[in-house]
Every structure is written in structure tokens, then in C-alpha cells.
Amino acid sequence: MEAHSFSPESAAFRRVGVLGLAAVTTLVGTLEMHRLLSAHGTSVPEVVLVGLFALCFGWIALSFWTAIAGFLQLALGPRLPGLRYPTPDEEGQPLASRTSVVMPIHNEDPASVFANVQATYESVAATGHLDAFDFYVLSDSTRAEAWVAEELAWSELCRRVGGQGRIFYRRRTDNTGKKAGNLGDFCERWGRRYDFTVVLDADSLMDGRTLVKMARLMELNPRAGILQAPPLNVGRTTLFARLQQFAGRVYGPVVAAGAAAWQLGESNYWGHNAIIRTEAFINHCGLPVLPGKQPFGGHILSHDFVEAALMRRAGYTVWLVPELGGSYEQPPPNLLAYAQRDRRWCQGNLQHLSLVMAGGLHPFSRGHFLMGVMSYVASPLWLLFLVSGLVAALHDRFFLDAHALESPVLAFDAPGALRLFAVSMGMLFAPKVLGLMLALFKRGEAARMGGRVKLVLSVLVESVLASLLAPVMMLFQSHFVFGTLLGYRVNWSSQQREDADLPWSEAARRHAVHMAVGVGMLAVAALVSPALVAWLLPVAVGLLLAVPLTVLTARSSLGMWAARRGLFLLPEETEPPEVVERAQAITEEHAVEPVPDAIERVLGDAKMHALHLALLESQPGLAEHTSPAALESARRKLLGGGAEPLSAQEKVAALLDVGTLSEAREQRLTRALS
Amino acid sequence: MDSVTTLTACPSVPSTVWAVPRSRAALDTFFRGFGFTTEADLSALAAWVLDGYGAQGAQPPAAVALARARMETWFASVLGMEHAGPGLLARGRAAFVLCDGANRGARLLTRASAPEDFVKAARAAVPVPAPAQVSAVMPEQQLVLWPFGELLRRWWRGVSPDVSISR
Structure with missing residues (x-):
């Protein structure tokens, strides 16, 4: 099937509006920048500076016009053209399709994972459409303790909701292809049982009504391959996370609606909180392994963009549908965890560079790859822009005739520079202002966010803090980009999802270089002129205070303090959606017992032993990848009567072997009897 | 003497059962895996297994094999055809333990039929980690990363496209 457009009539107008205006804005801004810099003639650093400015300004211009499009879309009517929506009659009908809801996990906190699954399951049950859904937790966990805790949590969940036969727990011992491989394995084993598959992340939470709506939209739009429900960040308490949640709630809708408004059926897929047409996915989205070595070769790390591109190449549309609502996730708890996540995403997105020119892709798919790359490359570009600016200033200061600089004809056009700076800042902050306006004028919204005054105050404080944090993120991301290009290997360990305080020592270690850069930047600027110091101060202050x-x-204490004073409040906190409230209640009520030693737990606890063996025997082939040497060594330690502890690999090998576990438990029981 | 007399408290089985001590120990270990711990329950269950098959003199492996067969039959009747098949004993044992079946005593196994509430609870507790598989192949997609270069390469070398190292 050839890729062709399914876009509505207004698509051309929308796209020319956003992309055309972004191009014109970039051109005008770049000419103005060139005019400002060429007052003393144009040096080589200045040519570089103009080039970098064009790229960075173009990126801002695209975001700005996307936000304008989003504002208009939300203000004039949120429903996207091009999709067929159910009539009220159709909404009352039972679903004719079967949908699997899958959650791939990897060494996550089982309490929160299974609480979210339970809340989502109960929410679907409340819609009366439970028969149309099955749930799968797809575990790729490598730690023995995480594995046993998951089994226990799954069994408890099934007991609580009577979910055996509808909530499944699939364990994979060979985690080839990471999350994409995990999902691919599911598709190859059970995918054909379902018309659609909802992909969740380990911290995803979805309202049952949203899942039903998504399945119904897929039924009504047979050419739709993927529908993405933009997730809203909720549920964290640290100040950093609350800032993310607030920003996502106020500005996120404008940005998402804007992207949806011009991308329409050529939108992107974010890898979770989305529904996919399973058969099309199986037939057309098997990921290739790229030739060459990392960072550009090997398994595709950020699979979502590529899957969306392949789905679109196969002739199916991909939609971002902000009006769906009821889609939640959690932000990282602190800046370092955020940076850690960015490090993974950065390598994944840069890998897409090798796919931009791939044959047969829709131009918008290429655009998504480039936008993904740009979301990280923008940071080093800004950094290079700053450095080029400093070098150009030093060049003018030390290599130009001092008398020439004093000539009124050659004088730097400071008001013009301020004007361009103000325009850039205005475009950067436009999504915030537009989001704030929508929140202020939407009935009841401001009241649920602490009132109009608190809402405006929250936006101001968030903007200041985000501006202070931005230079640090710029350096982090620049480091990731340069590191990736130079062969930096990414460790795909699970993210920190807990709200734990960060020690000062760790922050100091991570930010030492950032502070040094801030000091160095100010020192160089001081060599040129005090005015340049003032220009660089907004960047330097963020670095010095990192x-x-x-x-x-x-x-968390500061986050909660702010919440008590009505700052950064979300409507989802003042009037929590049922599914969010339920997930929190389940996490508190049904704490998952910690598993300090997996072997000890399986051998010492009759229930766990019986459950684990039953799961092993129900999934033959699990032990295929066991190392014989590790199993032999584990058997020697376990059955030999000594107290030598097992290594992580030995634990996994023993936990995969029914014979070893049975013998060890029998030996233990016999010993207890005698 | 190679056998012992064991008093059972279970009215549905004979009050005394002869068993090879090592066989009895093996059976005790086996039934402890189901959560039974009291001497009364264990001796009743030993009697239930050995008497049922007239195998009081059985050696440990044979006695355990009999116990497994006995339990499989019991699980087949309690859990129904839905859960029949390989691994029934393991899944049945898990369901039994998760429902705290041992708290109901050995009589739960030795009586003619299990109580309805237990049957319902046990069926709901059988671990089903995944439904039956419907195998499919997810074909790896062909992506020619640089079509113009690929065209040249194929023209120059006369080879087929090569897009993935896994092929």
C-alpha cells in the first residue's frame, strides 16, 4: 500500500499557515540579526553566529506558530477534522472489537505499576465494556527481586479484582530489543487475538472511558493506525515535578493542540498512552536493526517515531488526539532524573538522523525525525551561539580599531538588539501566555487551580524557575549530544520514579562543570564590556545556582508547601479524576511487600513457592537462556548446605529451574522437620 | 521393623495406616508444599494416598508419584476442564495455597466433593500468566537508509539491498 494523504480539506491551509509563517518569521529574524552583526563588517565568527541563530530562531518560530495554531484550535472548537467521531447512538453500543492493554516494565516499583493497572482495570470495568479488554503486564525485569515482587503483586491484584484470565503477567528472560522487542514479542505471541493494542508505560494511568473512546474511534476509522492520547503529568510531590506538572497542564494543551492542528493524520506516536491497530502494526512495524555501530546503528532505541513512520508508510494515519483526555503519567522527580531520562531519549532521537532520508517515508515522518533531533540539538546550537557571540565580541574588542568602534556609523545598534531579544523572548514565552489565557477564561478552570491571582503568580514563578533551570539543561543536553556523537554509550537502566530528596554532594558533583562554565562565561564577558556581562547574566545565574x-x-516538602499555598495546583489535584484518586488509594492501601532476597522468598514462603513454580511451568521455554554454569554454581550453593550467597546471575538461573527450587525447598522442609 | 502405626484424626480414612517411614516422610514433605503442617493432617493425607491405592509398602518415589496422581485427579475434578493439561499440579497447588486450602484441614481433600465456595475460590485463584498463543511473525521492515547511495551501490556491485544486520 502506498502512502497517501487522508488529510481533510483544511490541511493545506493549516500547514501553510504554521510552516509558512514560521519560515517567514525565521527569515525576517535572521536578516535582522545579520544587520545587527554587520555594523562593523562581517567576521567569520559572525557568519557562524548568524547561521546558528537562523537554526535556533527557526525552532522557536515553529514552536511559536504551533502554539498560536493550538490556541486557535482550542478557542474555536477542539475537535480535529479528518476523524469520524461516534454519534450519541454509536457511543451507547457495545464495542465490537477486542483490545489488549499492555504495560511493558523493566525493574520498576511493582506497587505503583500494579496500582495503576488495577485503577485502569476498574475504570474500564465501570464503563461496562470490560469484556472487550484484556490486560498484560509484560515484564523484562532482570533483577531477581523485582521479578519475584512482580509475581507477588500480580497475584495479589488478580485476587483483589478477580482478574485471573483477564489480567496477564508475561515474563521474558531475554530482553532483546528493549521495550520495542518486548512489545514485538507480545505481538508475535498474542497480538492476533486483538484488533487493537493500547501501549502503556510503567507509570501510565488511563481512564476507562478514554480507552473505550479510543477503541471506538479505531473501529470507526479503519485507516487510522495509531491514536495518541497526550498524557498529563500528575501524582508527584517534589517541587521540580510539580513545576513540570503545572507547566504540562497550563501550556501543554496549547502545544499538543497546535501540533495536532497542523499535523493531522501525519502526527507522531510517543510510545505510550496510545492505541495501535494490531494487525497493521504486526505487518508493517517490525523494526529493522540498523547497520553499523551505536550511536547510529544497532537496535532502534526510540522506537515510537520509527513505528509511526512505518505505519504511515504503510498507508495508515497517525493522529494526536488531545480531546481524548483521561491519559496520565508521572514526571521525573528531580532535575537529575529528568536529565537521566533525557540522556536515553537524546541517543534515541539522534539515531533517527540515519533514517531521515530512508526510502518511502512520508515527508512529515522525516519532519518528525528532524524535530526529535532538533529538540536535543537545539541545546548545543544555543551553546555554540553563545560561544560564537563571545568570540565575535572578543574579536571586535581586540582585533578591530578601537577608534572605529566609537564611530556613530559603526556603533552597535543596541536598541535593535534589544528589540530582537524581546521578540525572541516573546515567542519563547508565547505558549505560556496563551495557555494562561485559556486557563483564565475557561469557566471554572482558574478556580480549580488556586484562583486567578494564584494561577498568574504560579505562571510567573514557574517561568522564573524554568528560565534558571534552562541553562543547566542546555549544558546537560549539549553534553549528551556531543557524547553520543563521540560514541557515548547509554545505560538503559530504569528511571528513578520515587520522590526522594537529593543529597547536596551528588548535586555538587553533577553540576561542578556547569558552575565553572558560568564563571568562565562571566569572566570572558567582563573582558569585553560590562554590558556584555549584563546580557549573559540570565544564563550565568542559572549555572551558578545549579x-x-x-x-x-x-x-517534596517544598512541593507540598507550594501546594498548600495554592501554587502550581492542577485541577486534577483539587478535583481528582476517579482513576487518579483510585490509583493513589491502592498504592497506599495495598503496599507491596518488599522482597529483599528473591531466593529466600521463594524457598521460605509456601505461597510464593507454589505461585512461582506454577508460573514457571505455565511458561515453558523461559529457561532457554539460562547459563548452565550459573545454574550449576547456584545448585552447588543452594543444595550444598553452605551459607555462601548467590550472585545476581545465579539467583536468576536458580529461579528459572523448577527442579532446583523444588529440591531446595524439600531439603529445607526436611531439615526443619528433623 | 520397617513400618509404623500412625493415628489419623480423619473419619473418612482408616484410623491406622502402615507406611514405610521414608515414604511417609516424603509424603509429609510433599503435602507440606500445600501448606499442611499438623501431624493429624499429614497422617490423614498419607493414609488417603496410600490406602486409596493399596500401596502401604510403597517406596518414597512411588509414594510421591501416587500422591501426585491423587492430587492431579483431585484438581481435575475441582478446577474443571478449563485448567486441565500439563502443569495442572503446579497451577492447582498454587491455587490451593493461595486460597489457604490447608486451613480447612485434610478433610478438604479426603471428602467426596470439595465445598462449593472453595471450588469457586480455587478456580478464580489458578494463576493464568497468559492465554493460549496465536503465533504471528512480525516481519522486519525494509528501510533503505540512503536510497540514492543504495541505487549507486547496487548498480556498482549488482547486489540486493541490505538494510539490517539481523538478516
């Missing part, structure tokens, strides 16, 4: 900013924003 350590206290990181440590203090990581604190």
Missing part, C-alpha cells in the same frame, strides 16, 4: 536549585527543587 546546585541549590537542583537540591531544593527535588524536595
Whole structure:
């Protein structure tokens, strides 16, 4: 099937509006920048500066016009053209399709994972459409303790909701292809049982009504391959996370609606909180392994963009549908966890560079790859822009005739520079202002966010803190981009999802270089002129304050303090949706017992032993990848009567072997009897 | 003497059962895996297994094999055809333990039929980690990363496209 457009009539108008205006804005801004810099003639650093400015300004211009489109879309009517929506009659009908809801996990906190699954399951049950859904937790966990805790949590969940036969727990011992491989394995084993598959992340939470709506939209739009429900960040308490949640709630809708408004059926897929047409996915979205070595070769790390591109190449549309609502996730608890996540995403997105020119892709799919790359490359570009600016200033200061600089004809056009700076800032902050306006004028919204005054105050404080944190993120991301290009290997360990305080020592270690850069930048600027110091101060202050900013924003106490004063409040906190409230209640009520030693737990607890063996025997082939040497060594230690502890690999090998576990338990029981 | 007399408290089985001590120990271990711990229950269950098959003199492996067969039959009747098949004993044992079946005593197994509430609870507790598989192949997609270069390469070398190292 050839890729062709399914877009509505207004698509061309929408796209020319956003992309055309972004191009014109970039051109005008770049010419103005060139005019400002060429007052003393144009040096080589200045040519570089103009080039970098064009790229960075173009990126801002695209975001700005996307936000304008989003504002208009939300203000004039939120429903996207191009999709067929159910009539009230159709909404009352039972679903004719079967949908699997899958949650791939990897060494996650089982309490929160299974609480979210339970809340989502109960929410679907409340819609009366439970028969149309099955749930799968797809575990790729490598730690023995995480594995046993998951089994226990799954069994408890099934007992609580009577979910055996509808909530499944699939364990994979060979985690080839990471999350994409995990999902691919599911598709190859059970995918054909379902018309659609909802992909969740380990911290995803979805309202049952949203899942039903998504399945119904897929039924009504047979050419739709993927529908993405933009997730809203909720549920965290640290100040950093609350800032993310607030920003996502106020500005996120404008940005998402804007992207949806012009991308329409050529939108992107974010890898979770989305529904996919399973058969099309199986037939057309098997990921290739890229030739060459990392960072550009090997398994595709950020699979979602590529899957969306392949789905679109196969002739199916991909939609971002902000009006769906009821889609939630959690933000990282602190700046360092956020950066850790960015490090993974950065390598994944840069890998897409090798796919931009791939044959047969829709131009918008290429655009998504480039936008993904740009979301990280923008940071080093800004950094290079700053450095080029400093070099150009030093060049003018030390290599141009001092008398020439004093000539009124050659004088730097400071008001013009301020004007361009103000325009850039205005475009950067436009999504915030537009989001704020929508929140202020939407009935009841401001009241649920602490009132109009608190809402405006929250936006102001958030903007200041985000501006202070931005230079640090710029350096982090620049480091990731350069590191990736130079062969930096990414460790795909699970993210920190807990709201734990960060120690000062760790923040100091991570930010030492950032502070040094801030000091160096100010020192160089001081060599040129005090005015340049003032220009660089907004960047330098963020870098100099990196350590206290990181440590203090990581604190739950400060986040809760702000919440008590009505700052950064979400409507989802003042009037929590049922599914969010339920997930929190389940996490508190049904704490999952910690598993300090998996072997000890399986051998010492009759229930766990019986459950684990039953699961092993129900999934033959699990032990295929066991190392014989590790199993032999584990058997020697376990059955030999000594007290030598097992290594992580030995634990996994023993936990995969029914014979070893049975013998060891029998030996233990016999010993207890005698 | 190679056998012992064991008093059972279960009215549905003979009050005394002869068993090879090592066989009895093996059976005790086996039934402890189901959560039974009291001497009364264990001796009743030993009697239930050995008497049922007239195998009081059985050696440990044979006695355990009999116990497994006995339990499989019991699980087949309690859990129904839905859960029949390989691994029935393991899944049945898990369901039994998760429902705290041992708290109801050995009589739960030795009586003619299990109580309805237990049957319902046990059926709901059988671990089903995944439904039956419907195998499919997810074909790896062909992506020619640089079509113009690929065209040249194929023209130059006369080879087929090569897009993935896994092929």
C-alpha cells in the first residue's frame, strides 16, 4: 500500500499557515540579526553566529506558530477534522472489537505499576465494556527481586479484582530489543487475538472511558493506525515535578493542540498512552536493526517515531488526539532524573538522523525525525551561539580599531538588539501566555487551580524557575549530544520514579562543570564590556545556582508547601479524576511487600513457592537462556548446605529451574522437620 | 521393623495406616508444599494416598508419584476442564495455597466433593500468566537508509539491498 494523504480539506491551509509563517518569521529574524552583526563588517565568527541563530530562531518560530495554531484550535472548537467521531447512538453500543492493554516494565516499583493497572482495570470495568479488554503486564525485569515482587503483586491484584484470565503477567528472560522487542514479542505471541493494542508505560494511568473512546474511534476509522492520547503529568510531590506538572497542564494543551492542528493524520506516536491497530502494526512495524555501530546503528532505541513512520508508510494515519483526555503519567522527580531520562531519549532521537532520508517515508515522518533531533540539538546550537557571540565580541574588542568602534556609523545598534531579544523572548514565552489565557477564561478552570491571582503568580514563578533551570539543561543536553556523537554509550537502566530528596554532594558533583562554565562565561564577558556581562547574566545565574536549585527543587516538602499555598495546583489535584484518586488509594492501601532476597522468598514462603513454580511451568521455554554454569554454581550453593550467597546471575538461573527450587525447598522442609 | 502405626484424626480414612517411614516422610514433605503442617493432617493425607491405592509398602518415589496422581485427579475434578493439561499440579497447588486450602484441614481433600465456595475460590485463584498463543511473525521492515547511495551501490556491485544486520 502506498502512502497517501487522508488529510481533510483544511490541511493545506493549516500547514501553510504554521510552516509558512514560521519560515517567514525565521527569515525576517535572521536578516535582522545579520544587520545587527554587520555594523562593523562581517567576521567569520559572525557568519557562524548568524547561521546558528537562523537554526535556533527557526525552532522557536515553529514552536511559536504551533502554539498560536493550538490556541486557535482550542478557542474555536477542539475537535480535529479528518476523524469520524461516534454519534450519541454509536457511543451507547457495545464495542465490537477486542483490545489488549499492555504495560511493558523493566525493574520498576511493582506497587505503583500494579496500582495503576488495577485503577485502569476498574475504570474500564465501570464503563461496562470490560469484556472487550484484556490486560498484560509484560515484564523484562532482570533483577531477581523485582521479578519475584512482580509475581507477588500480580497475584495479589488478580485476587483483589478477580482478574485471573483477564489480567496477564508475561515474563521474558531475554530482553532483546528493549521495550520495542518486548512489545514485538507480545505481538508475535498474542497480538492476533486483538484488533487493537493500547501501549502503556510503567507509570501510565488511563481512564476507562478514554480507552473505550479510543477503541471506538479505531473501529470507526479503519485507516487510522495509531491514536495518541497526550498524557498529563500528575501524582508527584517534589517541587521540580510539580513545576513540570503545572507547566504540562497550563501550556501543554496549547502545544499538543497546535501540533495536532497542523499535523493531522501525519502526527507522531510517543510510545505510550496510545492505541495501535494490531494487525497493521504486526505487518508493517517490525523494526529493522540498523547497520553499523551505536550511536547510529544497532537496535532502534526510540522506537515510537520509527513505528509511526512505518505505519504511515504503510498507508495508515497517525493522529494526536488531545480531546481524548483521561491519559496520565508521572514526571521525573528531580532535575537529575529528568536529565537521566533525557540522556536515553537524546541517543534515541539522534539515531533517527540515519533514517531521515530512508526510502518511502512520508515527508512529515522525516519532519518528525528532524524535530526529535532538533529538540536535543537545539541545546548545543544555543551553546555554540553563545560561544560564537563571545568570540565575535572578543574579536571586535581586540582585533578591530578601537577608534572605529566609537564611530556613530559603526556603533552597535543596541536598541535593535534589544528589540530582537524581546521578540525572541516573546515567542519563547508565547505558549505560556496563551495557555494562561485559556486557563483564565475557561469557566471554572482558574478556580480549580488556586484562583486567578494564584494561577498568574504560579505562571510567573514557574517561568522564573524554568528560565534558571534552562541553562543547566542546555549544558546537560549539549553534553549528551556531543557524547553520543563521540560514541557515548547509554545505560538503559530504569528511571528513578520515587520522590526522594537529593543529597547536596551528588548535586555538587553533577553540576561542578556547569558552575565553572558560568564563571568562565562571566569572566570572558567582563573582558569585553560590562554590558556584555549584563546580557549573559540570565544564563550565568542559572549555572551558578545549579546546585541549590537542583537540591531544593527535588524536595517534596517544598512541593507540598507550594501546594498548600495554592501554587502550581492542577485541577486534577483539587478535583481528582476517579482513576487518579483510585490509583493513589491502592498504592497506599495495598503496599507491596518488599522482597529483599528473591531466593529466600521463594524457598521460605509456601505461597510464593507454589505461585512461582506454577508460573514457571505455565511458561515453558523461559529457561532457554539460562547459563548452565550459573545454574550449576547456584545448585552447588543452594543444595550444598553452605551459607555462601548467590550472585545476581545465579539467583536468576536458580529461579528459572523448577527442579532446583523444588529440591531446595524439600531439603529445607526436611531439615526443619528433623 | 520397617513400618509404623500412625493415628489419623480423619473419619473418612482408616484410623491406622502402615507406611514405610521414608515414604511417609516424603509424603509429609510433599503435602507440606500445600501448606499442611499438623501431624493429624499429614497422617490423614498419607493414609488417603496410600490406602486409596493399596500401596502401604510403597517406596518414597512411588509414594510421591501416587500422591501426585491423587492430587492431579483431585484438581481435575475441582478446577474443571478449563485448567486441565500439563502443569495442572503446579497451577492447582498454587491455587490451593493461595486460597489457604490447608486451613480447612485434610478433610478438604479426603471428602467426596470439595465445598462449593472453595471450588469457586480455587478456580478464580489458578494463576493464568497468559492465554493460549496465536503465533504471528512480525516481519522486519525494509528501510533503505540512503536510497540514492543504495541505487549507486547496487548498480556498482549488482547486489540486493541490505538494510539490517539481523538478516
